[in-house]
């Protein structure tokens with residue numbers, strides 16, 4: 011908004027009254043929208059035939075803060091269904107987790123795949 015057109019929101023009733031009277035004096039502009047929540051991303055592990063189950067459980071504990079029980083449940087879901095969600099994060103955090111998991115898997119010579127998907 012230009013600096014010489016200050017906008018004071020004094021309520022929708024006043025807006026309606028003034029527009030119906032066709033007043034030339036005051037321009038009432040709509041309030042700016044409230045900021046939207048940032049888009050969120052699921053970090054997803056994919057199944058493969060070679061990565062040891064124990065390694066996947068370790069990944070879920072180390073990078074996603076899961077306890078051993080929950081990590082085992084998620085690993086088994088991935089093993090049976092082909093993929094599973096490790097966590098949901100803003101874009102930059104999800105991207106960092108994907109990179110950390112992929113590089114950890116490569117260091118250990120496992121083909122484990124980790125990807126992100128917008129929710």
Ligand code: TYC
Pocket residue numbers: 055056057058059060061062063066085086088089122123
């Ligand atoms: N399918 C693997 C096996 O039988 C285990 C596994 C689970 C691999 C989850 C990857 O994201 C994965 N050893």
